[in-house]
Amino acid sequence: MGAPRVPLEPPTPEQKAFLERAMQQYGKATYNFAYRLTGNEADARDLTQDAFIRVYRAWRSFQPGTSFLSWIYRIVTNLHRDELRRRKGRFQEELPEDNAPANFGGQRPLAVTPIEDYVERQLGEPLSKALGQLSAEQRQVVVLADIEEYSYQEIAEIMGCSIGTVRSRLHRARALLRRLVERAQRPT
Amino acid sequence: MMEHLNNDFLIDYLHGQLPPEDDALAHAHLESCASCRGEYEAEAALGEALRSTARAEELEFPSMIAAEIWQQVRDARPSLASQLASLFRPAIAVPVAAVAVVALYFAAPLAQYAGTPAKHVSANYYLEEHAAQQAQNPLGERSPTAAQLIESSAADIGNAADLAEAADAPPLAMMAAADASR
Numbered sequence: 418m419g420a421p422r423v424p425l426e427p428p429t430p431e432q433k434a435f436l437e438r439a440m441q442q443y444g445k446a447t448y449n450f451a452y453r454l455t456g457n458e459a460d461a462r463d464l465t466q467d468a469f470i471r472v473y474r475a476w477r478s479f480q481p482g483t484s485f486l487s488w489i490y491r492i493v494t495n496l497h498r499d500e501l502r503r504r505k506g507r508f509q510e511e512l513p514e515d516n517a518p519a520n521f522g523g524q525r526p527l528a529v530t531p532i533e534d535y536v537e538r539q540l541g542e543p544l545s546k547a548l549g550q551l552s553a554e555q556r557q558v559v560v561l562a563d564i565e566e567y568s569y570q571e572i573a574e575i576m577g578c579s580i581g582t583v584r585s586r587l588h589r590a591r592a593l594l595r596r597l598v599e600r601a602q603r604p605t
Numbered sequence: 606m607m608e609h610l611n612n613d614f615l616i617d618y619l620h621g622q623l624p625p626e627d628d629a630l631a632h633a634h635l636e637s638c639a640s641c642r643g644e645y646e647a648e649a650a651l652g653e654a655l656r657s658t659a660r661a662e663e664l665e666f667p668s669m670i671a672a673e674i675w676q677q678v679r680d681a682r683p684s685l686a687s688q689l690a691s692l693f694r695p696a697i698a699v700p701v702a703a704v705a706v707v708a709l710y711f712a713a714p715l716a717q718y719a720g721t722p723a724k725h726v727s728a729n730y731y732l733e734e735h736a737a738q739q740a741q742n743p744l745g746e747r748s749p750t751a752a753q754l755i756e757s758s759a760a761d762i763g764n765a766a767d768l769a770e771a772a773d774a775p776p777l778a779m780m781a782a783a784d785a786s787r
């Protein structure tokens with residue numbers, strides 16, 4: 418990706434050990450997280466690589482006793498957002514947030530979709546596709562809340578926003594996801 | 606009879622993010638209202654579907670990522686600033702600092718590069734401090750201990766200054782502590 422090319426400093430022995438252990442233990446999770454956010458392997462590779470270079474540079478700012486995974490997810494989330502900003506204009510990546518359906522109030526426009534339906538009709542692919550149609554922020558919040566199962570508080574820290582923002586983004590993202598999946602399910 | 610629960614409320618309930626009173630209220634309502642229960646199950650099914658899709662599509666960590674990163678690390682060259690800073694490590698700090706003071710006296714513009722002050726703390730202090738931290742850390746044994754790291758770095762370099770720096774480095778041993786439960 419287009420990260421600025423500030424030259425790296427050679428490692429100290431512990432810095433090297435830190436990077437080695439970080440990749441060994443968290444490389445796979447980080448890569449899969451990046452893949453969920455980007456939706457393709459090439460971008461996920463670039464994002465993961467940039468994230469570990471940041472870990473290497475900033476390793477001393479990691480707070481012992483805190484979650485390394487949360488730390489690197491925060492790095493990945495920031496890099497992903499920056500990258501999308503850079504690309505904006507070239508691609509129609511972003512969907513405006515108010516494109517999402519408004520609060521349903523008391524109405525129930527969506528049919529009930531039991532888990533068996535997702536499995537039987539092999540909705541994995543439509544679901545991944547629907548995820549790709551969300552805005553970057555909506556996708557991040559869904560991945561963090563529903564796949565990684567973080568609390569709203571933890572997500573707010575990772576995304577650098579308020580808990581209220583996490584909550585409203587998740588509500589909108591899920592409502593939109595359900596609508597998109599419903600649409601994909603309907604026979605054409 | 607109370608009103609039905611809206612989807613936002615159900616989503617917060619599903620994620621265990623309601624305050625206790627609301628959580629109890631939601632729980633009680635779902636017990637008695639089939640309509641809301643159906644909607645709750647749909648929200649829960651979406652979460653399950655997201656997780657099972659992610660599991661099904663899980664990818665291995667590509668070795669090319671690590672290879673590319675290590676290549677960049679191998680290509681790293683010390684910057685002028687860090688070369689100067691390294692002159693101020695304890696073992697060589699005193700003679701070098703004396704020279705530097707003289708040099709700075711005559712070459713004031715260089716002063717900005719010497720911004721990193723000498724660490725006048727002995728290696729022994731760091732070693733003891735770190736050993737004490739290790740002893741308190743029950744998860745420390747899951748990773749190379751500070752002592753091992755210090756030994757290996759000492760063997761590599763055999764230099765008191767680097768020994769101090771390695772002992773100073775904090776987080777490796779505790780990296781896994783907070784993630785162990787996830």
Ligand SMILES: [Zn+2]
Binds near residue numbers: 609638
């Ligand atoms: Zn109800």
